[in-house]
Amino acid sequence: MSIDRTVTIREVGLRDGLQSETVFVPTVKKLELVKDLSRAGIKILETTSFVNPKAIPQLADAAELMAQVDREGIKHEIMVPNLKGAQRALEAGADRLVVFISATDAHNQANVKRSVKASLTDLEGIFNLAREGNVPVTGVIAVAFGCPYQGRVPVVDVLSITENFISRGADRISLADTTGMANPYQIRSMVKEMQNKLSTDSLCLHLHNNRGIAIANLYAGYLAGVRMFDASIGGIGGCPNVPQAAGNLATEDVAFMFEAMGIETGLNLIKLIRCAHEMEKLLQHPLPGQVMKSGPVDPQCDRENCSIRS
Amino acid sequence: MSIDRTVTIREVGLRDGLQSETVFVPTVKKLELVKDLSRAGIKILETTSFVNPKAIPQLADAAELMAQVDREGIKHEIMVPNLKGAQRALEAGADRLVVFISATDAHNQANVKRSVKASLTDLEGIFNLAREGNVPVTGVIAVAFGCPYQGRVPVVDVLSITENFISRGADRISLADTTGMANPYQIRSMVKEMQNKLSTDSLCLHLHNNRGIAIANLYAGYLAGVRMFDASIGGIGGCPNVPQAAGNLATEDVAFMFEAMGIETGLNLIKLIRCAHEMEKLLQHPLPGQVMKSGPVDPQCDRENCSIRS
Known part of the structure; x- marks a missing residue:
């Protein structure tokens, strides 16, 4: 195998x-x-x-x-959506914490009523807690391939959040196509860009099927080297x-x-x-x-x- | 373009x-x-x-x-399923006739109560009619990627029917995944094999979604060079x-x-x-x-x- x-x-x-x-x-x-x-x-x-x-x-x-x-x-x-949630998750014996931030301010505001920058700052406490508890953290980037409020998402914004997550200690990044807006070529080029920031082994794809093509997106991700997929x-x-x-x-x-x-x-x-x-x-x-x-x-x-x- | x-x-x-x-x-x-x-x-x-x-x-x-x-x-x-259907289709002003044969005897028997060989012989009359009427013909190969009766379909059988269709005058071949049994790698290798028999421009894919992955199969077909798809x-x-x-x-x-x-x-x-x-x-x-x-x-x-x- x-x-x-x-x-x-x-x-x-x-x-x-x-x-x-x-x-x-x-x-x-x-x-x-x-x-x-x-x-x-x-x-x-x-x-x-x-x-x-x-x-x-x-x-x-x-x-x-x-x-x-x-x-x-x-x-x-x-x-975990916040510090309190992280504390409870660690007390409950979580094997890993999963934190999330939207790729766009518009979606982040709609989701958690904060800017992306403010949310990234908020994560500091969660990452510190996880480090003390020796529990790994995944950073999820929501609406990474398209935002229902803002439309196109600049790749640099996804890469910048990725860098921020990694600098805080995340050892896995999950790119989420939250409302099913991605296409196979976009997945391919995004994965390629991500490969400059982290090992493909540390990348996960979370693909929604709102437009019926999520499995083609997943296949494109596989061909580009991704080996972990949410379902x-x-x-x-x-x-x-x-x-x-x-x-x-x-x-x-x-x-x-x-x-x-x-x-x-x-x-x-x-x-x-x-x-x-x-x-x-x-x-x-x-x-x-x-x-x-x-x-x-x-x-x-x-x-x-x-x-x-x- | x-x-x-x-x-x-x-x-x-x-x-x-x-x-x-x-x-x-x-x-x-x-x-x-x-x-x-x-x-x-x-x-x-x-x-x-x-x-x-x-x-x-x-x-x-x-x-x-x-x-x-x-x-x-x-x-x-x-x-058209038979000569009578072909006559009526031509009278009705069809721009093209579409004939079909299963890749396996088991499915062909279940579908039209004849062996593949017998069905191929039956096509002679249809191809002659179409030629007289100057109407092009597509040959569809049903269950080309898997048969619900027989399971795996040998690629050589699909290629042999393809050759037979072409020798009779078909200028387009359509490979049908009739019950959604194909996978992307199989599509890729089948298209490659077909490319030894005909131009990819003459190939069409007809993919059913019984197992939720037809769009990944279609994408694999596109990457392999296919440019016509049924939907x-x-x-x-x-x-x-x-x-x-x-x-x-x-x-x-x-x-x-x-x-x-x-x-x-x-x-x-x-x-x-x-x-x-x-x-x-x-x-x-x-x-x-x-x-x-x-x-x-x-x-x-x-x-x-x-x-x-x-």
Whole structure:
């Protein structure tokens, strides 16, 4: 298994996926999902976020969830919006903190009511805490490929935030196409620019499927050297008010593509599909993932597939 | 406008898209759709098929449709299953005939109850008719990247059918991933093999999205040199019994991707989106296309977009 034939799929369904869902998934069901995802081979999970429970009721059980969650063979990464969230995440035993900043002032203001510069300054405390706790930090750059308020995002702004994150101690940068505005050529050139700032191994892509081309963007990222991709089981994370408006790429669809290409994900497709169907049952509406409907291609899987929907 | 920065999107919604839809779209509405698609810049349409109306009631109006259809600036290609269909298509003024054969005996038997060899022999009459009428012929190879009955499809079988098609006079070959089993590496290597048999300009890809990765397959095809792709407005063509099970790639999603990459399609995205919404109204269920939900990225389009859903 050469490194060039291996990718890591980072499961964000429980955080980015669930946060926009109105049906509350009980903590006990989340714990089962973590167990099932782990059994399907998921090694990195964005498990939850310590945010204001009034803002995101779905994640109100962050502390309870983290206190009981399976930890063997699985890393729990926690997104934190501020210093208080970071303190709670570290107390909860986060394996990694995930901080975020928008590439544009317009989106950052809309999201956290601060300028990019002010948000970067705010991060100082979080990075210090993480360093004391010896916990690594990922810096996420939201709307890195396009901003719904500002439109085009200058690449230099993304690079500048990247440098800032790295100088503070982030050892992984995640570029997020938050509202699905990227295209494959843009991904290719952005990854190339990023490679002047950090090793491609430290780069992650978080791609939303609002315009139906996220998997082409992901493939372009792979061809450019990226080996870590976010995805969510069943493709959850869309807008619940727009039926079928896709959110994240479906974990099982991404896994299917790589495995079909002979690139190892370490994931068991049949078990992932079962997780997606379980998530669909919990959320009580159809999910956008495709492999969960069509099944894998492999004839042996196809036979097993007969029992998947039962 | 260099040839390398231009692609052709071939609209198959009225044939491949509609044939699996149970709600009959009245001929007058089909005529309006043709007009609207033409206004949106579509230059090649797979307009209908002369098939047994009992088998596919949706296409029972093929002759009536062709008698009244707009012809200025738009080529009407007609899929024909047999000699009788070819005669009727030529009488109806088809600009091109489209014939098809499965890459595997198993699928060909299931589809037309004949072996591949027998079907190839049957084509003789159709090719003769087309030659007399001076009408070009496309040869479609179904299940070229995977067969739901047989599994893997040997590349040599696809190449052999390609040679047979060309020897009979086909000037375009379309490789169809009929049930969405292809992956990007397979597309890349298949296109490379095909390039030993014909000019890439004579190659078309017809990709279904059953496993959510058709747009990555299309991008891989583009990178390998293919410049013509089938797509259907709104992404229709899925199985009506499986809600959200995608069929073809949505024309407007494909157009969005290429235009965002700076590759000209000659299509007007706003007008395409309107066609997709019209189709959605006619079919009375949500369509899988994403750009029709999220709108284009361009801020000017975004402003126009406000009125799209009204």
